[in-house]
């Protein structure tokens with residue numbers, strides 16, 4: 067889809083969000099190099115229909131990348147006590163923005179969540195049997211996940227909409243929002259395998275899928291599942307040799323968090339097949355993806371002449387959610 071000048075115009079919603087900033091940089095650096103893409107971002111509230119339509123008419127995007135949503139600060143527990151705010155953004159706002167894009171004939175990519183599941187008898191922990199895009203959500207122990215699951219169901223019929231289910235996203239830079247940074251700062255961590263989204267690998271896939279006008283739901287993580295201890299052991303090996311951590315059980319964790327946390331593995335065959343179809347390189351398995359991430363991180367640290375193992379690990383209340 068192009069505008070009248072033949073250019074793709076991306077409009078990133080939730081322009082100040084962590085993932086929006088990474089997407090913006092990516093579109094500006096690599097993806098925009100051919101001069102065919104123009105990138106804008108906006109912080110207009112999704113639930114404000116008139117303002118949303120005005121912004122769409124002003125920017126005339128070919129693609130909206132929706133990174134807006136309530137995620138809770140310091141974590142998803144916030145959503146338990148702010149249900150109206152959470153509903154207004156994650157349900158009403160997301161639906162409104164998608165509907166406005168539909169009305170204007172604009173492709174809309176929603177950066178959604180895969181925290182809709184919990185291991186069960188048909189998908190046991192450690193079995194490698196992941197939840198597919200067609201499996202109904204079976205996790206609603208957090209209000210955040212509850213809103214996201216219902217919104218996904220309501221978004222599915224929109225013919226202009228691509229829904230990407232991220233989980234425990236990780237960046238290359240120890241950003242405070244990155245899953246890796248979070249677990250290095252907790253007092254204690256649970257140790258359970260999960261699907262993770264390595265943003266370095268997956269964000270270029272998001273842009274490709276949007277450019278190809280793909281629609282429907284995609285589990286949007288690297289293949290496989292990795293446990294917290296495996297991640298921290300790799301972190302210790304490559305980045306911070308002095309790093310130590312303590313574990314606690316899910317039962318102990320439950321005592322210090324308000325909302326439940328989703329633990330699950332997603333089946334990413336659909337995404338992998340699509341990337342094959344596009345002829346792009348394979349999406350690395352999650353253990354390999356972490357090794358590559360730490361190699362990039364170490365190279366960056368070396369470049370900045372930062373000595374290894376000198377990060378300060380400010381500990382916080384132990385939980386492993388968002």
Ligand SMILES: NC(=O)c1ccc[n+]([C@@H]2O[C@H](COP(=O)([O-])OP(=O)(O)OC[C@H]3O[C@@H](n4cnc5c(N)ncnc54)[C@H](OP(=O)(O)O)[C@@H]3O)[C@@H](O)[C@H]2O)c1
Nearest residue numbers: 080082083084085111112134135137155159177178179232
């Ligand atoms: N980070 C994760 O661990 C993770 C995992 C899976 C999925 N996701 C999803 O990916 C998306 C982006 O995540 P992120 O971590 O980059 O988010 P983030 O850093 O928490 O930022 C969310 C942004 O959305 C904006 N926002 C909230 N409600 C809005 C509304 N009604 N209208 C317009 N903007 C609104 C916020 O602006 P204000 O601060 O001004 O309200 C904020 O800038 C979210 O939808 C999230 O659910 C994130």
